[in-house]
Amino acid sequence: MDFYDGRLRARDARGATLFDAVPAAAYRGVLAEPSGPGGPHLRALGPETGWYRVGPLARLQVCDLLTSEKAETERQRLLAPGDGKPLQGSVFHHGARLVELLHAAELIRDLLDDPELLGTDLMADRGAPQREAVGVIEAPRGTLLQRYEVDEAGRIRRCTLLFVHPQQQPGDGCGAAGGGGAILRRPPRHRGSARPYRGGDPRL
Structure with a gap:
């Protein structure tokens, strides 16, 4: 699991992969964000059955592994009753x-022991200015998507936020994916994926 980098993945209520390795900047190709009733959904499944969840349980069921040894052991133990299929329940x-x-x-x-963090070269290269950017982060309650457009002076001219709550569609015991799927970015195979983000919101 990766909280900052990686790509998007979705699995259905049976555990089958719906899509994988979708770049974060291309999320609008797989997710619909209707402005009216219905809420966000997976485009491939439509508004009736394409709802999904993005919280902690969905994350653990969609990822391949956790990069920390004890937590990965506990993840496997938690998911064992599902025998490969998504679980639900409080x-x-x-x-x-x-x-x-x-x-x-x-x-x-x-x-705390990472030599890169203990060094003196702590500033990242800013790179060339971009007029549009997409940010995806795994927050405590689930996946938060943000898209910004700026003008030539760097002022925000358009901002789209896809908060966690609208993505946490209720299920009827049909798995972490609910009717459609669960989304999580899959972990890249490098140590840079070990950057946690935690907050204090205990809600789903």
Whole structure:
């Protein structure tokens, strides 16, 4: 699992992959953001069955692994009753939060000894100015998507925010994907993926 980098993935209520390795900047190709009733949904499945979840339980069921040893062991233990199929239920949602807390604690421990963070070269290269940018972050309650457009002076002219709550569509016990799918960015295979983001919001 990766909280900052990586690409988008969705699985359906049976655990089958709906899409994978979609760049964050291309999220509008797989997600619809209607301005009226219905809420966001997976384009391929439409507004009736394309709703999805993005919270801790969905994240743990969509990712391949956690990069911290103890948390990955607990993730596998938590998901074992599903035998490869998505789980639902309050106890699993609460368990997923605990696994993510353990994962964050292990990553923080590793970051405290990271020589790159203890060095003096701490400024990133800004690169060339961009007129449009997409940000996707795994927040405590789920995936938050942001898209910004700026003018030549760098002033924000358009901002689209896809908050967690509209993406957390309720399920009827049909798996982490609900009717459509669960989304999470899959982890890239480099140490840079070990950067946790945690907050204090306990809600779903």
